[in-house]
Amino acid sequence: xxxxxAGQRFEEIYLAYYADLLAYIRxxxxxxxxxxxxxxxxxxxxxxxxxxxxxxxxxRLWLYGVARRVLANGRRTATRRSALVERLGGQLARWAESxxxxxxxxxxxxxxxxxxxxxxxxxxxxxxxxxLTSDEVAVVLGCSPGAARSRLHRARKRLARELSxxxxxxxxxxxxxxxxxxxxx
Numbered sequence: 001x002x003x004x005x006a007g008q009r010f011e012e013i014y015l016a017y018y019a020d021l022l023a024y025i026r027x028x029x030x031x032x033x034x035x036x037x038x039x040x041x042x043x044x045x046x047x048x049x050x051x052x053x054x055x056x057x058x059x060r061l062w063l064y065g066v067a068r069r070v071l072a073n074g075r076r077t078a079t080r081r082s083a084l085v086e087r088l089g090g091q092l093a094r095w096a097e098s099x100x101x102x103x104x105x106x107x108x109x110x111x112x113x114x115x116x117x118x119x120x121x122x123x124x125x126x127x128x129x130x131x132l133t134s135d136e137v138a139v140v141l142g143c144s145p146g147a148a149r150s151r152l153h154r155a156r157k158r159l160a161r162e163l164s165x166x167x168x169x170x171x172x173x174x175x176x177x178x179x180x181x182x183x184x185x
Contacts, residue, residue, distance in 0.1 A: 006050055013053060014043060017060050021067055028071055038074060042067045112162035120155035127152055 138148035
């Protein structure tokens with residue numbers, strides 16, 4: 001089948017069955033975005049496999065079958081993603097417990113971290129939570145490596161001062177461990 005002929009056939013199929021497929025998919029998903037994605041994937045499959053698409057009314061049924069498989073794949077993907085998120089959440093919780101100060105200081109640490117300027121919180125989070133080096137932080141912040149190191153040093157000093165005012169023994173944990181405790185898991 002030549003390309004112009006294929007394009008015309010696809011357009012005819014699309015126009016004839018778009019509304020039916022959208023209704024079919026929309027009744028099976030929770031959001032308009034999910035419906036749009038599934039519909040697009042269904043028609044992308046139809047385009048790739050245009051020679052396999054039957055003629056007339058059978059095309060509609062064939063498209064329903066494709067849409068059904070697209071939706072099933074989406075559900076499987078969501079299930080795998082949920083399982084992964086749950087597993088990672090458990091791992092993060094265990095890791096947080098192993099790196100966080102005792103619970104009696106945790107709220108004080110979070111409050112002290114929250115009192116910092118947003119720029120201080122960001123530079124501390126990039127280094128502590130994301131594990132970036134000061135050179136990498138410089139790229140993220142769009143500044144020189146020297147400026148990033150300076151910002152990090154000042155942010156650590158301000159966090160230590162906030163923690164000291166809150167009565168948290170900074171020497172016992174270190175500013176890095178306390179900054180880790182400020183993150184939201």
